[in-house]
Amino acid sequence: MRADEPATILTVAKTAGVSKTTASDALRGSGRVSEETKARVMEAADALGYVPNGSARHLRRASTGTIGLHVPEVLTRSSYYMSFVFGVVQGAADNDYDVTLITSGRRTPRVDGLVLGDPLGDDPIVAKLMDTGLPTVTCERFTGTGRADGVVRSEHAEMLGRLMDHLRASGATRPALIVAGDMSDWAASVHRGFRDWCTRHGADPLVRTVPFDCSADEVHQAARDLLALEPRVDALVCGPAGSATDLLPLLREEGRDLLLASCVDSPAMLQADPPITAIDLRPREAGVRCAELLFDLLRGTSPAGTERIHPIELTLRASTQPS
Amino acid sequence: MRADEPATILTVAKTAGVSKTTASDALRGSGRVSEETKARVMEAADALGYVPNGSARHLRRASTGTIGLHVPEVLTRSSYYMSFVFGVVQGAADNDYDVTLITSGRRTPRVDGLVLGDPLGDDPIVAKLMDTGLPTVTCERFTGTGRADGVVRSEHAEMLGRLMDHLRASGATRPALIVAGDMSDWAASVHRGFRDWCTRHGADPLVRTVPFDCSADEVHQAARDLLALEPRVDALVCGPAGSATDLLPLLREEGRDLLLASCVDSPAMLQADPPITAIDLRPREAGVRCAELLFDLLRGTSPAGTERIHPIELTLRASTQPS
DNA sequence: CCCGCATGCCGGAACGTTCCGGCAAACCAA
DNA sequence: TTGGTTTGCCGGAACGTTCCGGCATGCGGG
Numbered sequence: 170m171r172a173d174e175p176a177t178i179l180t181v182a183k184t185a186g187v188s189k190t191t192a193s194d195a196l197r198g199s200g201r202v203s204e205e206t207k208a209r210v211m212e213a214a215d216a217l218g219y220v221p222n223g224s225a226r227h228l229r230r231a232s233t234g235t236i237g238l239h240v241p242e243v244l245t246r247s248s249y250y251m252s253f254v255f256g257v258v259q260g261a262a263d264n265d266y267d268v269t270l271i272t273s274g275r276r277t278p279r280v281d282g283l284v285l286g287d288p289l290g291d292d293p294i295v296a297k298l299m300d301t302g303l304p305t306v307t308c309e310r311f312t313g314t315g316r317a318d319g320v321v322r323s324e325h326a327e328m329l330g331r332l333m334d335h336l337r338a339s340g341a342t343r344p345a346l347i348v349a350g351d352m353s354d355w356a357a358s359v360h361r362g363f364r365d366w367c368t369r370h371g372a373d374p375l376v377r378t379v380p381f382d383c384s385a386d387e388v389h390q391a392a393r394d395l396l397a398l399e400p401r402v403d404a405l406v407c408g409p410a411g412s413a414t415d416l417l418p419l420l421r422e423e424g425r426d427l428l429l430a431s432c433v434d435s436p437a438m439l440q441a442d443p444p445i446t447a448i449d450l451r452p453r454e455a456g457v458r459c460a461e462l463l464f465d466l467l468r469g470t471s472p473a474g475t476e477r478i479h480p481i482e483l484t485l486r487a488s489t490q491p492s
Numbered sequence: 493m494r495a496d497e498p499a500t501i502l503t504v505a506k507t508a509g510v511s512k513t514t515a516s517d518a519l520r521g522s523g524r525v526s527e528e529t530k531a532r533v534m535e536a537a538d539a540l541g542y543v544p545n546g547s548a549r550h551l552r553r554a555s556t557g558t559i560g561l562h563v564p565e566v567l568t569r570s571s572y573y574m575s576f577v578f579g580v581v582q583g584a585a586d587n588d589y590d591v592t593l594i595t596s597g598r599r600t601p602r603v604d605g606l607v608l609g610d611p612l613g614d615d616p617i618v619a620k621l622m623d624t625g626l627p628t629v630t631c632e633r634f635t636g637t638g639r640a641d642g643v644v645r646s647e648h649a650e651m652l653g654r655l656m657d658h659l660r661a662s663g664a665t666r667p668a669l670i671v672a673g674d675m676s677d678w679a680a681s682v683h684r685g686f687r688d689w690c691t692r693h694g695a696d697p698l699v700r701t702v703p704f705d706c707s708a709d710e711v712h713q714a715a716r717d718l719l720a721l722e723p724r725v726d727a728l729v730c731g732p733a734g735s736a737t738d739l740l741p742l743l744r745e746e747g748r749d750l751l752l753a754s755c756v757d758s759p760a761m762l763q764a765d766p767p768i769t770a771i772d773l774r775p776r777e778a779g780v781r782c783a784e785l786l787f788d789l790l791r792g793t794s795p796a797g798t799e800r801i802h803p804i805e806l807t808l809r810a811s812t813q814p815s
Numbered sequence: 816c817c818c819g820c821a822t823g824c825c826g827g828a829a830c831g832t833t834c835c836g837g838c839a840a841a842c843c844a845a
Numbered sequence: 846t847t848g849g850t851t852t853g854c855c856g857g858a859a860c861g862t863t864c865c866g867g868c869a870t871g872c873g874g875g
Contacts, residue, residue, distance in 0.1 A: 177831055188855050193832060200834095201853050223602045224556060225831030228547035228860050235592070244759055247574035248567060254577075255565050258593045267601075269558070269590040270581045278590075279546045385763050411760070418765030436567055437734070437760065440708050442741030500861055511825050516863065523864095524823050548861030551830050 176217035185213040196221075236261055236463060237280040239271040239298060241287055243382045246410040248435040249452045253286050253308070256456020263457075264464045277301060282467055284308070284459045285317070289381060290352040304473075306463040308455055310354040318473040319462040321455060323481045325355055325432075328448055329362030331483055332406065332430055335446070337370065339491045341404035341428050345375035345395040347388060348408035348432075353381050359408050359432050375402060379409060388412040389419055396425060404428035404489075413488075414441045429488040443487035455479050499540035507536040519544075559584055559786060560603035562594045562621060564610055566705045569733040571758040572775045576609050576631070579779020586780075587787045600624060605790055607631070607782045608640070612704060613675040627796075629786040631778055633677040641796040642785040644778060646804045648678055648755075651771055652685030654806055655729065655753055658769070660693065662814045664727035664751050668698035668718040670711060671731035671755075676704055682731050682755050698725060702732060711735040712742055719748060727751035727812075736811075737764045752811040766810035778802050 182192035187206060194200030195210035196219075202210075213219075227233050238257050240250045254270075261268045271278055273294060282304040288295045290312030299305060299315040306319040336344055346363045349356035360376065367374040375398060377391035388409060395402050404427055407413040413431035420427070431438055434447035458479050465471035505515035510529060517523030518533035519542075525533075536542075550557050561580050563573045577593075584591045594601055596617060605627040611618045613635030622628060622638040629642040659667055669686045672679035683699065690697040698721060700714035711732060718725050727750055728743075730736040736754035743752070754761055757770035781802050788794035 178833095179831080189832080190834090190856075191854060193834095194854095197833085201851095203853065206853080220600050220602065222551065222831050224547045224551035225860090226547075226833075228545065228551050228862090229831080229833045231860070233547060235590075242574075242578050244571060244574065247570045251565075251567065251570035251574055254593065255595060258595050262596065267558075267592045269592055270577065272578060272581045273585060277543050279543065385759070411763075414760070415763045418763075421765065436708070437737070440734075440738045440741075442744065501863095502861080512862080513826075513864090514824060516861095517824095520863085524821090526823065529823080545861050548830090549863075551832090552861080552863045554830070 175222075176214075176219040177222070178219075180217055181210060181214045181219050184217060185210040233279055233281050234265070235267045235269050235280045236460070237269050237271045237278045237283045237298070237303075239283065239285050239288075239294065241289060241292065241382070242272065245382070245412075246287075246433070248437070249410055249433055249450065250286065252452035253456040256453035256458075257284050257286075257460045258456075259453075260457040260460025260464075264460070266460075266464070271298065278303075282306070282463045284456075284463055285311070286456075286459075287353060287355065288313070288317075292352075304463060304466045306459045306466065308459050308479075309358075312352055312354050312357065316474075318475075319466050319471065320476045321458045321462055321479050322354070322476060323450065323455075323479045325358035325448075325481070326362030326365065328481055328483060329359050329406075329432070330366045332446070332448065333363065333366040333370075335483070335485065336404045336406075336428050336430065336489060339404075339428055339489050342372070343375070343400055343402050344372065344404035344406060344428075345377070345398070345402040346406045346408065347377050347379060347391045347395070347412060349381040349383065350378055356381065356408060363406065381409075383409055383412075385412075385415045388415055392416050392419060396423060402427060404430070406430045406432065408432045410435065411437065413438065413445045413447070417441060428491075434484055438484075438486070441488070446486045446489040447484055449482045449484050451479070451481060498545075499537075499542040500545070501542075503540055504533060504537045504542050507540060508533040556602055556604050557588070558590045558592050558603045559783070560592050560594045560601045560606045560621070560626075562606065562608050562611075562617065564612060564615065564705070565595065568705070568735075569610075569756070571760070572733055572756055572773065573609060575775035576779040579776035579781075580607050580609075580783045581779075582776075583780040583783025583787075587783070589783075589787070594621065601626075605629070605786045607779075607786055608634070609779075609782075610676060610678065611636070611640075615675075627786060627789045629782045629789065631782050631802075632681075635675055635677050635680065639797075641798075642789050642794065643799045644781045644785055644802050645677070645799060646773065646778075646802045648681035648771075648804070649685030649688065651804055651806060652682050652729075652755070653689045655755075655769070655771065656686065656689040656693075658806070658808065659727045659729075659751050659753065659812060662727075662751055662812050665695070666698070666723055666725050667695065667727035667729060667751075668700070668721075668725045669729045669731065670700050670702060670714045670718070670735060672704040672706065673701055679704065679731060686729065704732075706732050706735075708735075708738045711738055715739050715742060719746060725750060727753070729753045729755065731755045733758065734760065736761065736768045736770070740764060751814075757807055761807075761809070764811070769809045769812040770807050772805045772807050774802070774804060 182189045195202045195207040285307045288311040305317045307317040351357040379387045410433040431447040434449040438445040438447045505512045518525045518530040581591045608630045611634040628640045630640040671683045674680040702710045733756040754770040757772040761768040761770045
């Protein structure tokens with residue numbers, strides 16, 4: 170339980186023997202305050218356990234000190250999103266901001282800006298948030314109506330090409346892809362990367378599309394379709410997070426010894442048998458980058474329309490070694 | 493980009509032809525306002541797109557309208573925590589509160605109360621948060637110094653007993669347990685439930701302890717220890733989230749055909765081969781309950797010290813069918 | 816008619832901090 | 846000595862909303 174009333178700037182000022190303005194200036198490094206007075210005020214604030222009242226501060230400054238964060242509630246991507254969320258929170262804390270989670274469009278959020286992870290073009294919540302007019306940064310582009318003020322994105326198409334090169338070098342001649350629909354910029358890039366690679370290498374673009382928040386059954390069905398093709402598919406790239414590990418039992422059951430890769434890495438890919446080659450999207454760093462870009466926008470140090478590239482990596486594991 | 497200045501209560505009042513006090517009272521259902529006047533004010537607020545300035549409101553009310561949420565950054569539990577977080581956010585939104593994520597003890601948070609998921613007795617961040625004196629609800633008990641104002645917990649020991657009964661009914665005579673250390677109330681309960689069951693049934697309590705945020709290697713090592721025992725272990729209960737699926741490759745490799753169960757359910761348990769029997773902790777609902785309890789505490793409708801039981805379920809799957 | 820009560824409005828002050836501009840003192844140059 | 850500049854303080858007002866208590870009006874009862 171809380172002991173007594175929190176100290177205010179007036180308490181600190183009285184204790185340090187200065188005006189409230191001097192106390193505020195001393196603690197914030199604003200105005201003109203001598204070093205001696207500044208030290209005295211900071212000592213008093215420390216001794217009193219003074220914590221600024223954010224509501225008062227933000228009322229006066231016409232700001233909130235908070236950014237809103239929205240990620241889709243898709244459990245298959247919980248590992249990715251959890252890391253992303255912690256990254257955004259880290260980036261915000263580094264800039265003395267709080268992060269408020271937004272899971273519905275019910276209330277217009279009172280925040281200084283927004284970070285939207287994986288904004289889906291057909292997500293009404295995202296559309297609503299984009300309509301608030303708040304400074305907004307998206308991780309990957311928004312495929313719906315409207316433009317974010319800032320975008321942090323990765324070169325998924327290029328990385329898919331590199332993965333395909335690796336599969337080809339491992340002996341694959343007939344690769345296939347399971348990918349989510351084009352409402353996600355990420356999924357669209359992966360899809361495009363695959364098609365482009367097939368065009369360049371004279372391969373059939375064998376693709377099955379599933380929903381972004383697809384069930385394991387949907388993934389299984391897509392995989393079965395591909396596995397039934399003749400000539401036989403000899404490499405399978407799984408777009409949806411977690412789907413590669415979900416398919417291991419099916420592949421084992423069908424006695425299919427093909428190369429397997431995932432477009433989203435997670436601890437489960439490493440722990441699978443065999444460990445699965447995957448694209449490490451480095452979600453925590455992506456979160457930090459999104460937060461940083463939003464603050465640059467809020468401070469005016471980056472113009473609206475800024476796009477930043479977030480580097481991703483291909484992690485090779487046993488699932489794509491030639492057998 | 494934002495079009496123009498947001499409407500204030502003064503704008504609404506002028507538009508509706510009433511005083512600011514009447515406008516405020518009409519929108520909040522406080523004071524004494526006729527139905528006719530109320531309707532007129534709400535119409536004006538709607539037309540103006542009025543959104544209350546939370547900073548002003550909370551400054552006046554000496555509240556923040558925000559609760560702080562802390563969960564450990566343990567990726568192996570991302571599925572559980574993600575659901576828990578979304579549950580807390582849901583519960584908060586239902587009470588018109590925002591949720592701020594707290595990942596470090598660097599700044600004393602300006603929030604009305606705290607929800608701590610899985611508070612570990614040796615976590616310095618949790619200790620710091622408990623020291624703030626803010627009204628605090630924990631999901632499971634805090635094993636360190638200090639007492640939360642409210643606790644939402646489940647009967648893990650009892651559920652463990654039921655799981656053991658099921659394993660015994662499936663033919664297990666020599667069950668073993670991998671569990672995290674006792675810094676987690678949940679882990680301690682699971683451990684106690686296992687030991688109590690073994691005592692009641694004259695079984696050796698075969699247990700290996702791992703850290704709460706254990707690596708897959710640590711789980712593998714613990715499992716190898718248990719698998720090496722003679723007489724042979726015929727059932728394995730995995731405490732750490734995700735560890736049951738992590739062990740499937742090892743069990744397959746060792747040719748061990750034993751019963752396997754997990755103390756934490758997740759989509760991955762369902763997708764494993766075979767699907768793994770698990771305890772569904774229903775994390776999303778747990779999150780909602782924690783938020784609700786915190787608001788009851790803040791409103792004074794529940795006394796400090798309140799404990800509420802959150803029901804959990806045993807989900808039987810192929811991994812514990814007798815072979 | 817007068818008094819008490821209920822209803823429905825109202826303005827002022829409060830919340831804690833920051834912004835703005837004023838003022839006094841000290842110093843330096845002409 | 847006078848004028849200009851710099852430094853370091855200061856009080857008042859502002860931010861948007863809520864709380865508090867006052868007041869006018871109407872109604873009913875004595």
